[in-house]
Amino acid sequence: MxxxxxxxxxxxxxxxxxxxxxPVGAFLAFHLWENSQSRFGAAHFNEEVVGALAGxxxxxxxxxxxxxxxxxxxxxxxxxxxRDGRAEPMRYGYLRNWLxxxxxxxxxxxxxxxxxxxxxxxxxxxxxxxxxxxLFGHMRSALSNSLVFDLYLIGLWLAxxxxxxxxATAAISWGxxxxxxxxxxxxxxxxxxxxxxxxxxTHGLLGxxxxxxxxxx
Amino acid sequence: MTSIAGADRPALRGDGxxxxxxxxxPSSGSAADTxxxxxxxxxxxIRRQDAPDAAPYWQRFRIATRPGDNVVSVLRxxxxxxxxxxxxxxxPVAFEHNCMEEVCGACAMLIDGSPRPACSALLKDLGAVIxxxxxxxxxxxxxxxxDRARLFAALKRTRAWVRLDGHWxxxxxxxxxxxxxxxxxxxxxxxxxxxxxxxxxxxFPDAAGRPADDSAGFVGPAALGQVRLLNAHPLGRYDKAExxxxxxADGGLTDCGNAQxxxxxxxxxxxxxxxxxxxxxxxxxQAVKDxxxx
Numbered sequence: 001m002x003x004x005x006x007x008x009x010x011x012x013x014x015x016x017x018x019x020x021x022x023p024v025g026a027f028l029a030f031h032l033w034e035n036s037q038s039r040f041g042a043a044h045f046n047e048e049v050v051g052a053l054a055g056x057x058x059x060x061x062x063x064x065x066x067x068x069x070x071x072x073x074x075x076x077x078x079x080x081x082x083r084d085g086r087a088e089p090m091r092y093g094y095l096r097n098w099l100x101x102x103x104x105x106x107x108x109x110x111x112x113x114x115x116x117x118x119x120x121x122x123x124x125x126x127x128x129x130x131x132x133x134x135l136f137g138h139m140r141s142a143l144s145n146s147l148v149f150d151l152y153l154i155g156l157w158l159a160x161x162x163x164x165x166x167x168a169t170a171a172i173s174w175g176x177x178x179x180x181x182x183x184x185x186x187x188x189x190x191x192x193x194x195x196x197x198x199x200x201x202t203h204g205l206l207g208x209x210x211x212x213x214x215x216x217x
Numbered sequence: 218m219t220s221i222a223g224a225d226r227p228a229l230r231g232d233g234x235x236x237x238x239x240x241x242x243p244s245s246g247s248a249a250d251t252x253x254x255x256x257x258x259x260x261x262x263i264r265r266q267d268a269p270d271a272a273p274y275w276q277r278f279r280i281a282t283r284p285g286d287n288v289v290s291v292l293r294x295x296x297x298x299x300x301x302x303x304x305x306x307x308x309p310v311a312f313e314h315n316c317m318e319e320v321c322g323a324c325a326m327l328i329d330g331s332p333r334p335a336c337s338a339l340l341k342d343l344g345a346v347i348x349x350x351x352x353x354x355x356x357x358x359x360x361x362x363x364d365r366a367r368l369f370a371a372l373k374r375t376r377a378w379v380r381l382d383g384h385w386x387x388x389x390x391x392x393x394x395x396x397x398x399x400x401x402x403x404x405x406x407x408x409x410x411x412x413x414x415x416x417x418x419x420x421f422p423d424a425a426g427r428p429a430d431d432s433a434g435f436v437g438p439a440a441l442g443q444v445r446l447l448n449a450h451p452l453g454r455y456d457k458a459e460x461x462x463x464x465x466a467d468g469g470l471t472d473c474g475n476a477q478x479x480x481x482x483x484x485x486x487x488x489x490x491x492x493x494x495x496x497x498x499x500x501x502x503q504a505v506k507d508x509x510x511x
Contacts, residue, residue, distance in 0.1 A: 004465040005507045010500070013471030084435070085474050087419045091330055092478045100419060100476035169475040175498025178491055180480075 016077045017170045019070040025163045027067050032156075032201040039207030042136040050135045063122075071114070078107050099165050106162040113155035140208045149205065156201040164194025257282055259340065260302065261295065263310055264350040266357045273357075277302040288335035288347065289314045289324050292361075312361035319484055322411030325352050326361050332416040334484050353416045356424045367424060368412050368439060370431035374468075376460045377443035379453045392451030405446035405492060407485040414438045414479035414489060420472055435472035436464065438479035438489040445492035448499065461496075461503040470496050 004010050034049050056062065087101040120142065125132035143149045168190040171177045177186045258281045266273040279302045280295055289312075296309040314324040317336045324335040327350035329343065340347075355363035372378070394402070415421045415437040422434040444460050447453030464470040470493065479489040505511075 004462055004500070004504045007466050009467045010465040010469065010471055010504065014501075014504070081474075084422070084472065085419045086423075087476065092417055092476075092481070094476075094478060094481050096475065096477035097419070097481075100474050172475055172490070172494045173471065173473070173497050175494055175496070175501050178494035178498060180488065180491060183490065183494065 012077065013081075014174075016074055016081070017166075017173050019074045020163075020166050021170055023066050024071050024074050025167065027071075028159055028163055029197060032160075032197055032204060035204035036200045036207065038136065038139070038204050039211050041211040042134065042140075045136040045211075046134055054132075075107070075111050075114070079111065082107065099169075103162060103165050103169070106158040109158050110155070110162060113151070113158065116151070117155060136208070136211075140211075143205060143208050149209075152205055153202065156205065157198055160194045160198040160201060163197070164190040167193070257345070259291070259343070260346045261291065262346060262348045263360070264348075265310065265360050266351070267308075267359065269356060269358060276307065282340050284341075286340040288326075288328060288338040288340070288343075288349070289317065291340065292335070292349075310361060311359040320409055322409035322413075325411040325413050325416070326350065327352060327416070332413040332482055334411060334413070337484065352412055354418075354421055354424055355412060355416075363412075365410065365412050367427075367431045368410050368415065368437075371436040371440035372443060374432070374436055375440045375444050375463045376456060377440055377447055379447060379450055380456060381452065394451065398449065402446055402449050404486075404488055405442045408439060408442055408446075408487055409485060410439065411484065412439070413482050413484060414487075417478035417482040419476050419478065420474045434468045436468055438473075438493065441470060441473075441496060442487055442489050442492045445495055448496075457499075458503065458506075461500055464496060465500050465503065470500055 034053070037049050038045055040048075053059070082104045085100070085104065087097065087104065089098050089101045121135070121139070124138070125135065131138045143152060168183070168187045171186050172183055177183045258279050261278045261280060263276055263278065264273050265276055278295055278300070280291055282291060292310060292312050292314075299309045300306050312324065312326070312335070314336060315321040316323070319334050319337040322334065325332060326335050327348075328335060328338050329348050330350075332352055335349075349361060351357045351361050351363050355365055355367060358364050418435070418437055420435045421437040427434065441464065444464055448457045448460055473493050475490075475493075477490045480487070480491075483489060
């Protein structure tokens, strides 16, 4: 009868799609917005940005339930999905086929980057209270290393590209956009959104380095 | 003058010269001159395979062509005198063709690496060397001939048919469809089951090592297009929920990766990705209905 409810395949695939947009994609946008305030310096960042978030009630539940678990499901179910596909970007050089390929490559890259990124910040902050107390200084010294900065810049743009393309294809998968014209229109919208988020994120990365030194820490 | 007669057109020998007299039409010498002036020879590089489990190998052939030739007509000519570019007489190249007007889908193959019907691949649009391979994703029967049973397995899995017989009244009057809907539905009715969309789909799995009934893995865009068509059909819509449940199971709609190669390579220009978007909408609604028990 209602095989779509009793068969978990459809539900798991749609859950993977949904979680990629909300909460993971939404968190990405929020995260980049928060970090874009790095240019206001250590005092502002450590108190108004990190401090305000660290003071939230039920923070562990939010971090684990709304960010970590959905992200982990999206990442590992995504890796399982990648096994089914075989992209031939050279034989079929169409834009969407390249994006199909890029979505998978960026997904693998992001698993590595996010593990490194969370380890360097959130986990390091848990282990070392000094890092947690001055996350701005920690990030500033880390990003001063050009290797780390490049890694973050690549990770950032992989993330926004993965999110923007994922949003465009999720709209097709859920049936929001059906006609080729609607899919193209929404694709351009997602491209704009991705570029905007990428610029905000890049601004945030540069802000750690360009913020005035004397404002704290 | 027929353009697909083969027996009168010998394959060129290794030295490139035609062996034997060319066919000329005595009633119109100038036309024959024109034809000869336009004729050229091409090299066919064909991926051959003697049996389903045999190892593939490549052979080269040189053959004279005529104006208006397509890949099927050249293959027919080659069949009459299958001599390789090295002068060796070999078994004729096995291939399928039927309608010669791109409505049957039988002659789909890889031409210079692209999946397309051979009958509508005109030689004037191809180079001097043409590479022919069997259509990927389907088991090779022999040479360029593949077994398309997987495609029909997918149609069966998705209940892509209309039940005409039953104990119920199908409808009281002739079914009424708006002109707009008729025009949209018609696009999907043009599917000729050639399998080209499946060859290009990165999510449609290779045939090797799969169960004979093809009961798992992505059903592919061709069957999804038919689900879209029949869900809108005045009689087919009675089984809409069953079809949606079929494509919500393993290997169904959600296995689409939105690479959209299907719509790019479809020789009938079927809006397969629109079908996938519309079925995405229908399955979303169906899931809500299933959840609330509607």
